[in-house]
Amino acid sequence: MLKVLIADDSKMMRVMHVRSLRQVGYEVEATEANNGEEALAAFEPGKFDLVIVDWNMPGMDGIEFVRAAREREQGAAKRTPILMITSQSTEEQMLKAKEAGVDNLLTKPVTPEALGAALEMLLTRA
Amino acid sequence: MSHAIVQELTTSGRLVEFIGQAAREALEPLCGAPVEVLGEAELPWAHPPVGIALVTVVDTSGGGFQAVVWLGGELEALASVAEVLLGERPDGEDEMLQDAVRELTNILAGQIQRHLASVGLQMGLGLPVYVSGAKSLNVGASLASGAAVRVQVSLPDQPVLDVGFAAKEG
Numbered sequence: 001m002l003k004v005l006i007a008d009d010s011k012m013m014r015v016m017h018v019r020s021l022r023q024v025g026y027e028v029e030a031t032e033a034n035n036g037e038e039a040l041a042a043f044e045p046g047k048f049d050l051v052i053v054d055w056n057m058p059g060m061d062g063i064e065f066v067r068a069a070r071e072r073e074q075g076a077a078k079r080t081p082i083l084m085i086t087s088q089s090t091e092e093q094m095l096k097a098k099e100a101g102v103d104n105l106l107t108k109p110v111t112p113e114a115l116g117a118a119l120e121m122l123l124t125r126a
Numbered sequence: 127m128s129h130a131i132v133q134e135l136t137t138s139g140r141l142v143e144f145i146g147q148a149a150r151e152a153l154e155p156l157c158g159a160p161v162e163v164l165g166e167a168e169l170p171w172a173h174p175p176v177g178i179a180l181v182t183v184v185d186t187s188g189g190g191f192q193a194v195v196w197l198g199g200e201l202e203a204l205a206s207v208a209e210v211l212l213g214e215r216p217d218g219e220d221e222m223l224q225d226a227v228r229e230l231t232n233i234l235a236g237q238i239q240r241h242l243a244s245v246g247l248q249m250g251l252g253l254p255v256y257v258s259g260a261k262s263l264n265v266g267a268s269l270a271s272g273a274a275v276r277v278q279v280s281l282p283d284q285p286v287l288d289v290g291f292a293a294k295e296g
Contacts, residue, residue: 010229011222012212016156019213056232058253087236088251090243107240108233109155 036060
């Protein structure tokens with residue numbers, strides 16, 4: 001069972017991510033968050049196998065969440081793979097995401113196949 | 127400088143091409159159906175579609191333009207597309223429908239951003255806003271440089287949507 005924290009202000013995107021993961025063969029236990037604050041409240045080191053986070057959210061955005069989550073993980077035995085989903089894809093943004101602690105960044109629209117491939121790479125690396 | 131590029135893209139017809147390509151790139155993978163560009167559409171300021179979402183765009187390359195990207199259509203068309211994405215049909219213009227249209231517009235804006243970056247325009251995107259049943263959209267009155275296209279998604283009831291981009295100096 002894949003324990004996933006999904007942070008996205010769009011319910012549709014949260015639904016689609018869960019559906020995509022199931023479509024590529026994962027059994028999913030999803031915790032959903034509407035923004036960065038909610039995601040950070042749910043996030044604990046080692047609690048999730050994967051975090052999927054949207055960049056552009058009202059309030060605490062995805063980058064701020066990732067920075068805070070990585071800070072919380074300082075000294076933890078394991079680093080949670082974080083996959084960021086964004087509609088923006090400039091090189092500057094990709095660099096910013098990496099610096100914040102994002103492991104992989106996918107540009108919308110994200111197909112189930114793309115999500116599955118990214119996930120396989122992240123989980124193999126973890 | 128940046129606004130001059132937008133004006134050149136508008137007059138040369140390349141902006142229409144970019145918008146059409148962006149619409150296909152945004153909608154086809156999500157809907158799992160081909161998207162056909164039917165032709166150019168009017169800018170929506172005077173007669174907006176019943177449901178429309180807009181994303182504000184800022185020029186981050188310092189050349190000075192403001193812009194919006196939009197996606198809109200009649201409720202039935204929006205509901206048909208949302209149904210494919212959500213797995214259930216929204217009930218009228220409920221939050222589910224608005225969420226789906228906002229998110230689609232956000233994705234469309236990202237694709238337009240990518241095309242415009244290829245000609246040197248660097249843009250940042252705001253959060254999408256859904257507007258319902260407006261008789262006119264004041265936001266667009268001064269956005270003189272722009273284009274819109276009408277697209278049809280090959281779903282059973284052939285929903286038709288308008289998508290576009292418009293900018294002004296500033």
